[in-house]
Amino acid sequence: MSALRLLGISAIMLVITMAAVDRFSLLYREISRSCNFYIEALAIVGAWYTVRKCVSLAFDTYSMLRLHVIPRLGGEVDLVKQYGKWAVVTGSTDGIGKAYAEELAKRGLNIILVSRNKEKLEAVSRSISETYKVETDFIVADFSKGREPYPAIKEALKDREIGILVNNVGMFNAYPDYFTNLSEDVLWDMIHINIASANMMTHIVLPGMVKKKKGAIVNVSSAFCCQPTPLLTIYGASKSYVDYFSRALHYEYASKGIFVQSLTPSAIATKMVAFNSFTAKRSVFVPSAEEYASHAVSTLGLSKRTTGYWKHAIEFTLAESLPEWIWARISLYISRIVRKQALTSK
Numbered sequence: 001m002s003a004l005r006l007l008g009i010s011a012i013m014l015v016i017t018m019a020a021v022d023r024f025s026l027l028y029r030e031i032s033r034s035c036n037f038y039i040e041a042l043a044i045v046g047a048w049y050t051v052r053k054c055v056s057l058a059f060d061t062y063s064m065l066r067l068h069v070i071p072r073l074g075g076e077v078d079l080v081k082q083y084g085k086w087a088v089v090t091g092s093t094d095g096i097g098k099a100y101a102e103e104l105a106k107r108g109l110n111i112i113l114v115s116r117n118k119e120k121l122e123a124v125s126r127s128i129s130e131t132y133k134v135e136t137d138f139i140v141a142d143f144s145k146g147r148e149p150y151p152a153i154k155e156a157l158k159d160r161e162i163g164i165l166v167n168n169v170g171m172f173n174a175y176p177d178y179f180t181n182l183s184e185d186v187l188w189d190m191i192h193i194n195i196a197s198a199n200m201m202t203h204i205v206l207p208g209m210v211k212k213k214k215g216a217i218v219n220v221s222s223a224f225c226c227q228p229t230p231l232l233t234i235y236g237a238s239k240s241y242v243d244y245f246s247r248a249l250h251y252e253y254a255s256k257g258i259f260v261q262s263l264t265p266s267a268i269a270t271k272m273v274a275f276n277s278f279t280a281k282r283s284v285f286v287p288s289a290e291e292y293a294s295h296a297v298s299t300l301g302l303s304k305r306t307t308g309y310w311k312h313a314i315e316f317t318l319a320e321s322l323p324e325w326i327w328a329r330i331s332l333y334i335s336r337i338v339r340k341q342a343l344t345s346k
């Protein structure tokens, strides 16, 4: 009897075990099937991401070559034929503006310089006309004076067929500083010089270009337009304005034959950034104004928004791809060091 019960219990245990094993193997099959599904889904996402990255890398490389290499290998574009005989450059007695004016003169354009210092204007004007055998002229104007300089500029440019306008004039903070430490004068100057000058000069020159159905406007913004940069808040904000203004204006007037370019360079060794030991001198990523201008001019007509210089393009791409909070922390850290250096060397 007890042997029979034992047999019965064993049989029941066997059936239960077999059922459990069966259930377990079913569950295992289901889990591995759903795992396969997730692995396949992940593989598809990974492949899509890789393809996208490869396509964008190929596209970026092509744009970089098209913009910064091919124009320098092939023959130069005839800027006079493409846009017109005269170019106006603001802030052109020093730095980028002077170098850009010289580069345009080298390509045969007559130059009108606009800056605030008459003696410097006379000297640069003479030097350009003698060196490059082009006509030159100048207008004395202080862009920090609000609406004051524009009637005279308008009058002086009345009968000139302007092909290229370079809105280069700009001011920088004396050194990176907290917003409340800046004087009211600095706040107004930044608006008048960095923002209003580009608006007003364009407003004066653009109608003539539209009439001729050709012309180019180059607005010098800055790499600081790409991410919020603490302690350089109003400078960066003014350059974001210039960048936005250029890009929107390009779409507005491209169909009328006008090419508007936003230049967004990083550091260039000029007197504007001489307070900083990193940018005071020319180095691997900090070109001289002449070197920069020669690259930047060759991008005219090819890109509506560019750093103008291939090494800056690498920096810009990296800066743009950083999350905003990382960029802000890094730039705050660097700006504080530069501020401290500037204050101690005072």
Ligand SMILES: NC(=O)c1ccc[n+]([C@@H]2O[C@H](COP(=O)([O-])OP(=O)(O)OC[C@H]3O[C@@H](n4cnc5c(N)ncnc54)[C@H](OP(=O)(O)O)[C@@H]3O)[C@@H](O)[C@H]2O)c1
Pocket: 090, 091, 092, 093, 094, 095, 096, 097, 114, 115, 116, 117, 120, 141, 142, 143, 144, 168, 169, 170, 171, 172, 193, 220, 221, 222, 223, 264, 265, 266, 267, 268, 269, 270, 271, 272, 273, 279, 289
């Ligand atoms: N240097 C950089 O690292 C860098 C980087 C990105 C963007 N940028 C931008 O590039 C542009 C040129 O900068 P830069 O480094 O060549 O500057 P810069 O060496 O200081 O030269 C500025 C030029 O503008 C003139 N100017 C200054 N204030 C003026 C005013 N109120 N009215 C009329 N003219 C005035 C100056 O005349 P004076 O000779 O009389 O002073 C000089 O000719 C600016 O818009 C700047 O924001 C510069």
